Amino acid sequence: MNEKFSKFLKQNLPSVSSFHPHYNDALSCMLLAGGKHFRASLLLGVVDALSAELTDDAMRVALAVELMHTYSLIHDDLPAMDDSALRRGEPTIHKRYDEVTAILAGDALNTHAFYEISRSNFSAEIRIQCVEILSQNAGVSGMVLGQAIDCFFENKKLELDELKFLHIHKTAKLIAASLKIGALIAGCDSQKCDKIYELGLKLGLAFQIHDDLLDATATSDEAGKPTKNDESKNSFTNLLGIDGARSERDVLIKDIQNECKGLNSGVLQVINELINKHLKG
Numbered sequence: 001m002n003e004k005f006s007k008f009l010k011q012n013l014p015s016v017s018s019f020h021p022h023y024n025d026a027l028s029c030m031l032l033a034g035g036k037h038f039r040a041s042l043l044l045g046v047v048d049a050l051s052a053e054l055t056d057d058a059m060r061v062a063l064a065v066e067l068m069h070t071y072s073l074i075h076d077d078l079p080a081m082d083d084s085a086l087r088r089g090e091p092t093i094h095k096r097y098d099e100v101t102a103i104l105a106g107d108a109l110n111t112h113a114f115y116e117i118s119r120s121n122f123s124a125e126i127r128i129q130c131v132e133i134l135s136q137n138a139g140v141s142g143m144v145l146g147q148a149i150d151c152f153f154e155n156k157k158l159e160l161d162e163l164k165f166l167h168i169h170k171t172a173k174l175i176a177a178s179l180k181i182g183a184l185i186a187g188c189d190s191q192k193c194d195k196i197y198e199l200g201l202k203l204g205l206a207f208q209i210h211d212d213l214l215d216a217t218a219t220s221d222e223a224g225k226p227t228k229n230d231e232s233k234n235s236f237t238n239l240l241g242i243d244g245a246r247s248e249r250d251v252l253i254k255d256i257q258n259e260c261k262g263l264n265s266g267v268l269q270v271i272n273e274l275i276n277k278h279l280k281g
Contacts, residue, residue, distance in 0.1 A: 001045060002041055010032070013028040030087065031070055035088050038175070039066065040062035040178070045274070047185050050182075064117045064120075065177070069174060071113070073087060074106040077102070134177055137176065143170055146168070154233055154234070163235075168201055168205060171208040180194075182196075183197075209249040216245075253275055253279060257272065
């Protein structure tokens, strides 16, 4: 599935005719730099498990989620935020070009995500619901709120509940939205969509804890981005230590796997495969 999505991504990169010397490259370079496509894989995996005949049509909505996620990374790397020089093993856009280019590329990918949903081969009702879920979880009450808290409280210690609130919004909500959109496209009722969304929040939190562990223990080459970079930030490893963060992640993974038992076996397989691939070690 990941290979199929990667091919679709490369065939549908945002591009426009103009005389700007590097505008198109700035839009596509982070998309082409690799990445796990974790959110797109969740969305497509759920659709494929429940309504495989809709998987090809869901590619464009999965692309929208990937565009939204990539915009957030581009802006997160800016000097005003994390000031990172490396992402996915490549120079960040503000290093490759300049801050203006990075800001505008992020803005463009954000809005282009909704354009891609509008072009998807689903009913108007489904497309509107996809827009609602993505905007709600990426915007004012989701990812942007988490980023605002993260930046404001840098160098100010948060309690565990506050740290979870931060990362549920900054990271987990977009992951949960990916699962919910997949369930929606596959024809699940609102109760099932909400259940898989709640599961996604736990999965997203486990994903963030694992990312904090990577930052604390991996080399920059292994992680594809600067590590040991969160020493002044509110991370799970800073608050709980390496062992405590690992334990917190593993408890979440057990909870997720237990709660998955009531789901379709194909969905369970998708989630377990992604856990084994991305959240172990």
